[in-house]
Amino acid sequence: METMKVQNVTPNDLPWKIRYDASRCTLCGSCVAACSFRAIEPKVERRRMVFSESEFPEPKQRFSAVPVIRQAHSIKNYCRGCGICEKVCPNDAIGPQRNIDTRHPIVTRCLGGDSIKRGGRKNLEATTRTLDKLRVGRISQMTDPSLDAQRHTFDLLAPFGRILPPKKLPFGVGPEGLLESKDQAPPVRWIYPVIIGDMSIGALSWRMWEAVAMATAYLNEECGLPVRMCSGEGGMPVRLLKSRYLKYMILQIASGHFGWNRIAKAMPHMTEDPAGVLIKIGQGAKPGDGGLLMAQKVAEHIQSIRGVPKADLLSPPNHQGLYSIEESVQKMFLSFNAAFKFRVPVAIKVAASATSVSVFNNLVRDPYNIVGGFFLDGIDGGTGAAHEVSLDHTGHPIVSKLRDCYLAAVTQGRQGQIPLWAAGGLGKTGDLAADAFKMMCLGANGVFTGKLILQMAGCVGNDMGRCNACNTGLCPVGITTQEPALVHRLDPEKVAQNIVNYFLAMDQEFKKLMAPIGNSSLPVGRSDALISTDKAVAERLQIQYVC
């Protein structure tokens, strides 16, 4: 008998244990074939059976080799709890179970000598969210009647672009007593108040990315919802850059500048201007940490779009070489504005942090009138890959930070001049309309969301450590992988249909929320419409406390 080594990793050290019932298993092999992590494997067990064939007990024994499924005892191929085995098992013979005694954070670091990297979400503080402690409490009544969500018309659009203060509008009064424009004003696009957040074509599978782009085009052209999609860092296919669909895309330039070479080269061939440019300084889910695309996901088409070899691709935490808001960001803004001849709004995305109000305060001064938006991303946002320690332990929730930025603008009398867009865990419970509505009441002009889009596509991950393997290139549902076999599990048409349907439902829900407070346009800054039963939340956000 082999000597037992107690330091060996066993399923009891891992975050998930496989529940397996050999008596129900027909050995069809579906689960093993479907497990993208190779966390389960077939094994042959030697079984002893005692039996008697005579009238009186005459025990005999028989040995046989029995094939079974067992969990891999490996720190590399550990079970992520995605539950695909359970999904494909025809007999309910197998499935993952959360192991509350897991030693995963310790053994992984001990054996690997490296920090844990994970995709997905922060896995701490699964408590009630601040947004769930808020309710829409101002219900219009007899004096200020509510509107009829079915009968009345609503303006569900949000600005993206630099908005001039009224006294700076280049207007003069013409001879007929009409206002006439005397000069050019910065470009402003009025778009749907929910932007599909920045997820790159490397982070997502090509089918997933295509499905989102398809849904965006459908929402615009068939449903009349001017939804915009952000490309994420990493560029986009040249064919798309040259197509008319570019007008629905916000091009992101992050610190790695991946893909911008091809974008710059495609500029002369563009038939449409992009919807905007988003300069990503930081992301909420890993503030101060760089974006990470693991080599496993750098497929050939990613290499060609980004112009890189198959290697881990790191977007540094900040645009290298930019050391002050005043000089550097303005310089960037000027160059991107100039590249598109001041026809395309340029916005900036930062992580919600103790310092984001300072950045915002700097930007609202904006003497060149070129800051087209302030995107603020909170800790509850998702990410393709990050060190677990930064994912779980750094960052700032979005709600109070967004509120701080809005109130900073109010203090200066500059609210709305640089549109505020917020994200980070919005729609976590599945109700994006409610979350977005509350964020708008607190001062956001609009919101953006990425993780929820993945949920719409069928992502099985959650905030309690389920799956969260976006970094491995082994996404079991084909959303965040470039493995052809896995990508083919995703049905892009179905994904696009889900996204479109979700947006249509959400649009209706927005109206159902706007009608009772008597609003026919978005409730930006209407914090009087919100109440909280939590005194601390009410005080912090400066809204009405009720009990």
Added chain:
Amino acid sequence: MCRIGAIKSLNYVHPSQALLLMQSQQKGHDNSGFAMVMHDLGGIFESYKHLPTLSLACTDEGLKVAEDILHAAGFSRVLQWVPETNDQPGLDINAMPNYVFETFDYPKHYRKAEQKEKEELLLDMRLKLRRALEKDEMGFVYSFWPDVVTLKEIGDPRDIGTYFNLWEPDNKFTARVITAQCRQNTNYDIVRYAAHPFFLQGYTALANGENTFYLKNVEAQRKMHRGYIGFESDSQCFLYTLHYVHRELGWPLRYYKHVITPLPFEDIERREDKDQLLAIRQSLAHLEINGPNTIIGVLPDNTLFTCCDAKKLRPVVVGRSADTVVISSEVCGINEVLPDRDWETDIYPHEREIVAVDSNLEVQRWRQ
């Protein structure tokens, strides 16, 4: 719900007409107050049209404080009119000890100043007086402006009329433009300042309705102009927006409507002036109002106008005779003042319309 009304005439009109206009609508209000602003004054004020008149309700101490401040600033009094009050028992009125209408001459070094400079001085003085009299409620300064007087009181409008002897027409206290409302504020605290109409630098506004964007409006307006203070009522925001659009930005009146009730994006797209309309909608988003309301306003040149919210959820009617135009929440008010007019020419303003009446009583209608 409030009831509001306004009279504009080629002849001088006594406030009894405004009381009549409002009385017939009394089922629509709650008899909790009466307030009015008179522009283009006649009677004893007629010869002093170019000089500012202070409208003040105050205690004895408040009167002294106010006069001292004005004298210290170099203003000299040229006329004082204290209405005779009829303090008979049983009247429902919560009166202040003194009601003072005093006309002043400008300080010497201001007499040759530009008009604009004088106007800024008058505003600063009113703000200063208001701050000084706020302590212990020594007094309420409603207006300090040439050719304008304001009266506001808490109580039953009929009794307020009796108390100030306003039921009996005379030719001492008249004006060509009178706006009036019969109700104390209900949305927020009951304070004298909160009653409509509101006045600022020649602009008057009063409203029937709500302003669901009150908080947004206030947050924006507080930083826009030093005169935008108080906000005792959500309707004050309508006045400040009018002042901002017309005076501060210098835009024609017709754009007021584009600011407070912007056209839907779909409609803007179809307009020739879409660039301007879109710019207005985005730059002045915080001055939009979304509540149901009807607004009546007066401009410094005594143009009277009315407009409604984007969905026309509050009533208003404009009635005319050869020499008088009356705007009223309910048509019964107009019937009272202009019984012989041709009611077929009454105007029921559209939700996307401004109806404006200039000094020759020419009525203009601007479709937004």
